[in-house]
Amino acid sequence: MTTSIEVAKQTAIARVDAIAQNLIMLSHQIHATPELSFEEFQSSAWCAEMLEASGFSLERGVCELPTAFRATSGSGSLVVAICCEYDALPDIGHACGHNVIAAAAVGAGIALSALCDELDLTVVVLGTPAEEGGGGKILMLERGGFDGVNAAMMVHPWTSEMTGMPCLAVTHFDVNYHGVEAHASAFPEHGHNAADAITVAQVAIGLLRQHANHGDQVHGIVTNGGSAPNIVPAETTAKYYVRSFTLDRLRTWLPRVRRCFDAGALATETSVDFALHSPPYSEFLLDAPMGALYRTNAETLGRTFAPPSERIVAASTDMANVSLVIPTIHPTLDIDALPAVNHQAAFAQHCASPAADLALIDGAKAMAMTTIDLALGDERSRLIERAYHHTAASTESSWGDAFL
Secondary structure, eight states: OHHHHHHHHHHHHHHHHHHHHHHHHHHHHHHOOOOOOOOOHHHHHHHHHHHHHOEEEEEEEEGGGOOOEEEOOOSSSSSEEEEEOOOOOOOTSTTTOHHHHHHHHHHHHHHHHHHHHHTTTEEEEEEOOOOOOOTTHHHHTTTTTTOOEEEEOOEEEESSSSSBBOOEEEEEEEEEEEOOOOBBOOHHHHHHHGHHHHHHHHHHHHHHHOOTTTTTTEEEEEEEEEOOOBBBEEEEEEEEEEEESHHHHHHHHHHHHHHHHHHHHHTTTTTEEEESSSSSOOOOOOOOHHHHHHHHHHHTTTTOOOOOSSSSEEEEEEEEHHHHTTTTOOOOOEEEEETOOOSSSSHHHTTTTTTHHHHHHHHHHHHHHHHHHHHHSTTTTHHHHHOOOOTTTGGGOOOOTOOO
16 A cells, blocks of 8 residues: 555656646736636636646536636545635735645646546545635535535645644624714714724724733724815724634624724714625634645655744634534645745745745645545545535534624
8 A cells, every 4th residue: 555655646746747837837827917806717717727628627606606616537435625725915916825825726636637546536626716805615615615525625825834824713894884974174063973983993992902812803904084184074984804713702702892893883973884704714623634644745845844833823714614524734835935924015926936836836746645645545434434515504603693
């Protein structure tokens, strides 16, 4: 068995090497054409076309999402999904490196496609839009896009190599205050100032932070604070994220933040309403055996993993919701970007660098090698028993009126 695993891995490595320049070109194309959540028409098309040209069966616009796709190769009893993200951030483009994620996913899928019969494997590359706040993977979970999947994986550019990225649960929403406009000098007593309402709320949130539990966070921006200094603002809007260690903790923390916004409305005699951007993202449940296999494979390729840090650097991802119902890994790739960090314009420049190109090739190889271990090793039987099928309750914790 060891020999056949090693032979299969060498075949996968050689297949990635054979298409390496095409994968790098794909990464650079996506990087040069940043598209926001649910608008990734060109990026998703490039990924789908490369997979289709390599013999994958393509379903476009799956799960009622125009920029989502499902590319399938093989018909084996073990079904492994490799997630392909490609959305960018407003103003700073691919400052989270989703171009690298997309190209690595395509590369891993193509590397495995030639081995599906030998491995009794079905490899599914899922084009998953809108990770940056839209919750594309959660919507795909709810709509059956992950049905039949036994294990899921992806890689993510970062400032260090980690088996798994610590994740916080998060909810994303707009805050809208509605007041009454008036001349700010002549008739201010006739106005109800919606800009004052958001100011009161922000002060209240600042004071609330003293009483927050470790891991509880809140951060946001005002997107509309009024139109002119001599008009009492009747409408203001803001975008906010509220995070905590788990969905359960978030359910406790969020109402406390909500009351700060309510206080702004009460103090200014305005009204407030909220609009969710997506289902809440959950905490991440790393599949430890899969993570250990990935790390061993990545280390054989020369990747060096960071030692444990006292400082927990936690972000959020909709891949976390997948991890609650499917054995999942989400390792990070060091692209040698420091002192630039994720969500900085300088990090975006590093995501099309030689170090990022090497990371995407190594990421594709490591995911393919890990899938081979799953298919031919001891984990196969455990994963076969864990096939995901959506039911009304299977992702119930992601939704609910408890969130606003």
